Amino acid sequence: MKGLKEFFGYGRLSRKRDVYEFQVSKFSDVEKIIAFFEKYPILGEKAKDFNDFSIVAQLMKNKVHLTEEGVAQIRKIKEGMNRGR
Numbered sequence: 439m440k441g442l443k444e445f446f447g448y449g450r451l452s453r454k455r456d457v458y459e460f461q462v463s464k465f466s467d468v469e470k471i472i473a474f475f476e477k478y479p480i481l482g483e484k485a486k487d488f489n490d491f492s493i494v495a496q497l498m499k500n501k502v503h504l505t506e507e508g509v510a511q512i513r514k515i516k517e518g519m520n521r522g523r
Contacts, residue, residue, distance in 0.1 A: 446470065468495055487519050 439458045443449050449462045462468060472492050480488045494512050502508035516522075 446474075465495075465498070469499075483523075486523065490515050490519050 439451055439460050442460050443451055446467070448464075448467055449460050452459045452461060462471070472495055475488055476492075479485065494515055497503060497508060497512060503512055
């Protein structure tokens with residue numbers, strides 16, 4: 439995770455128990471991270487979560503999250519991520 443932060447040159451790391459998180463605050467940084475992982479795909483089960491994450495980012499870019507229907511759509515995607523599969 440430290441390598442990601444150094445590579446991208448932004449973001450911060452946080453630790454919750456045995457889990458590290460790489461966090462960014464700007465949406466433009468999220469788009470750069472998505473572009474990176476589209477060029478260098480994630481392998482395995484986490485690829486499905488990345489795909490869902492990318493869909494939600496696109497919905498947000500298109501401002502769909504500002505409607506009740508959009509929030510419901512994003513919640514449904516979120517429910518299926520990680521251990522929800």
